[in-house]
Amino acid sequence: MNATQEKLKVQLEKAIVAAFGADFAGVDPILVSASNPKFGDYQANVALSLSKKKGLQPRAIAGAIALKLDVSEICEPPEIAGPGFINLKLKTAYLEAQLNDIQADPRLGVPAAKTPKREIVDFSSPNIAKEMHVGHLRSTIIGDSIARILEFQGHDVLRLNHIGDWGTQFGMLIAYLREVYPDALTTANALDIGDLVSFYRKAKQRFDTDAAFQETARQEVVRLQAGAEDTLHAWKLLCEQSRQEFQIIYELLDIKLTERGESFYNPLLPEVVEDLEKSGLLVENQGAKCVFLEGFTNREGEPLPLIVQKSDGGYNYATTDLASLRYRIQQDQAKRIIYVTDAGQGNHFAQFFQVARKAGWIPDDVELVHVPFGLVLGEDGKKFKTRSGDTVRLRDLLDEAVSRAHADLKTRLQKEERQETEEFINEVARVVGISAVKYADLSQNRTSNYIFSYDKMLDLKGNTAPYMLYVYARIHGISRKGDINFKELGKNAVLLQHETELALAKYLLQLDEVISSVEQDLLPNRLCEYLFELSQKFNQFYDRCPILQAEEPQRTSRLVLCDLTARTLKLGLSLLGIQVLERM
C-alpha cells in the first residue's frame, strides 16, 4: 500500500465510524485499485460487506459513507457505482504535487524501512572444484537483486557465499594433487593447475579405477579432518584456485559476496549433534544419528529421518546447515535468513528448518525463508547444454552474450550510419550483454523454469534489458538534443494535461509499492514488470506529446516527467544489478 492509499484508507475508516457509529471502528474499507481506469483510480468495496450487517442496500451504505468522507485534498468528489462501489479519482493537482515532491527526493518517494533489520542472504554458493553451473548463476543473479533491494530499504544485509569447500571429495583431490604436483604441496602458495573441473574429472577417474588410490584418498580425508598441515595446505591451494575462477564470474556480474564456506562451521558440528541429543530428538538408526521428521516419508511410506551424523562419524550438508543457522542467529543476530537455491533443494530446507524449530533454536522474531527457483532450459525445452551436449561454462555463456550484443550493435551502428570508437562499442556491448542475461532471469517468476534464449534476451523490443536501456538512453538523447541539464530543471513545474502524461505520472508514483512488495515476497520479477510497463507508458507519452517543441510551461513539465522516468529506470535497474547507459 502506498502513501496515498494509506491516507485514503484512514479517511474511509473515519467516514465509516461517522456514518454508523463507534461500533464500526476498525472495519476494513476494502480499498483496492480501480478495476477499470474509466471509473477512477481506487475503489472501496466495504459497502457490499456491510450491507448484511446493517440490513441496508449496499448503495445506501456507500452513499452514507461517501457523505461523511473527507478526501477533497486528494480526490474528486467520490462517486457511487454499480451495486455499491465507492469510486475515487485522484485530483490532478494532487498528482502534480506528489511528482514535484519526488523530483526533489533522491529516493524518488520510496521511504526507507521504519525498522531496519539484520538480514542474511545466502546465495550463489558454488562448490569447490566443481562446475559453477547455470543453477548457481540463477542463485547469484536473484540473490544479488534481493540483497540490493533490502540494502536500498536500509536493512543491514550480510551477503553470504556458503561455498561447498568441505567433504570427502577433497581426499581424492588431494591424493591426486600429490601425485601430479608432488613439490607444490609443500612449497607453493598458489598453484596453476589449469581447469579445475577437468582436474576433478581426472582425479575421479583415478579414484574409480584404482583401489590403492582409493585407500590413499581415504587417508587424506582423515588427515584433513585431523588438521594435518600438508593436507590442509593442499586443501587451501585447491580452494584458492576455485576462488579465483569464481571471482572472474563475480567481477563480470558485479557481485559482492562475503565468503563463509561450509568449512567455517566445522568446529561447531559436534555441538549441534550434542544439543540435539540433549533435547531428546536424536535417534540412532543403523549406526547413524538422526532426527525423525513430520510430514516426510520415504518411498515405502515410512517416516523419514534427517541424518546429522553418519555411521562412520562424518557430518553432512544438513549438519553444516544446522550449525550455520545457529551461528547466524546467535553471532550474526540475523532476523531474517534468506536462502536462494534451486527448487530441488526444497525438502532439504524444509527438513533442517523443522529440526531447528523442534530443537527450539529459532526465536519467534527470526524468519527463515527458502527462496526457490526453477531450472534453466535450452530453447528445445530440455536441460540447458552446449551443442555438443556438455554443461555450459558460465564464463563462456557470459562471453557469448557480450559478443552477440557486440555484433548486434555493429549492425545497428552501420544502419544508423554512426561512427563510434572501439571503446564505446565494447562498453555498450558489455553492459547490454550482461544486463540481458540478468534481466532474462529476473523477469521470470523465479519459481518457474525459464528458457534461455540469446535472441530473445537481446531483442531491442519486448520485455528485455536492451529495450529498457534504450528508453533510458532515448531520454538522455532528449537532454543532449535540447542541451538540457535535468538537474537544473525548475521546481514545482509539473503540469499534467494529456492522458498519457497522467498515466505516466500515476505509474511513476507506484514505485514504493512495488519495492515494498518485492521486499516482502522476494519476487524481483514484479520490479521487472513495473519497469517494463513504465517504459511502455513513457513511450506512449513520447509518441503523443511533443517535448522539446512544446511551449512553456508545458515544456519544463514534460522534461521533469522525462527526468523522473529516467531516474526511476536507473534506480529500478540498479536494484536488479543492471547498469544503465546514457548513449547506446
Ligand code: ARG
Ligand atoms: N553449495 C550448494 C549447491 O551447490 C548450495 C548451498 C546453499 N546454501 C546453503 N546454506 N545450503 O547446491
